[in-house]
Amino acid sequence: MAAKRLEYTDTAIENLKKGAFLTVKSGDKINTMTIGWGFIGFAWGKNLFEIMVRKSRYTHKILENADEFTVSIPLTNEFKSALGLCGTKSGRDIDKVQAANLELQPGRTVSTPVIKGNMLQYECKIIYRNEMKGDFSDSAAEKACYEEGDYHTLYHGEIVDFYKEDQNV
Numbered sequence: 001m002a003a004k005r006l007e008y009t010d011t012a013i014e015n016l017k018k019g020a021f022l023t024v025k026s027g028d029k030i031n032t033m034t035i036g037w038g039f040i041g042f043a044w045g046k047n048l049f050e051i052m053v054r055k056s057r058y059t060h061k062i063l064e065n066a067d068e069f070t071v072s073i074p075l076t077n078e079f080k081s082a083l084g085l086c087g088t089k090s091g092r093d094i095d096k097v098q099a100a101n102l103e104l105q106p107g108r109t110v111s112t113p114v115i116k117g118n119m120l121q122y123e124c125k126i127i128y129r130n131e132m133k134g135d136f137s138d139s140a141a142e143k144a145c146y147e148e149g150d151y152h153t154l155y156h157g158e159i160v161d162f163y164k165e166d167q168n169v
């Protein structure tokens with residue numbers, strides 16, 4: 001079956017730069033962290049959302065035992081303070097969903113929830129993951145982002161569902 005046409009991708013990227021919620025789940029543990037980097041694209045015959053999570057994150061720990069994730073990209077400024085909290089506090093220490101006054105909404109297709117609200121919702125199944133190593137072609141970029149060696153792991157998620165608010169797109 002042909003991969004579904006992804007509407008709103010330009011809007012998604014522009015808003016992702018301001019912060020989005022990456023939600024992960026393993027057993028009964030659910031955590032949300034803010035992300036600002038990511039890729040939406042097409043490979044292996046699938047629509048993909050690629051996220052980058054540093055090894056130091058609690059989210060990284062949960063992803064070791066997860067095979068899906070969701071990304072909820074706010075379309076308004078309403079979630080600015082929640083994005084700040086979820087991007088500075090760790091789920092190791094607090095329940096960020098509660099602390100940031102966020103509401104979870106069940107995923108339509110995956111078992112990981114999304115964050116309820118005026119957002120673009122991406123539900124993804126991880127199909128490939130790879131750990132970055134220090135082999136940058138651009139040494140200035142490496143120095144700027146990885147001086148302490150806290151490299152990202154890249155998770156390539158097949159977008160198995162995508163919607164805006166409650167409407168199908």
Ligand SMILES: Cc1cc2nc3c(=O)[nH]c(=O)nc-3n(C[C@H](O)[C@H](O)[C@H](O)COP(=O)(O)O)c2cc1C
Pocket residue numbers: 018019031032033034035036037038052053054056057058059060083084086087088089090091092
């Ligand atoms: C705007 C913004 C964007 C961020 N983007 C990322 C990202 O793409 N990858 C990442 O590993 N951390 C990113 N962070 C940092 C994490 O959100 C932050 O370290 C968070 O506290 C980790 O939470 P956790 O320990 O519960 O996983 C970002 C933070 C902010 C404020």
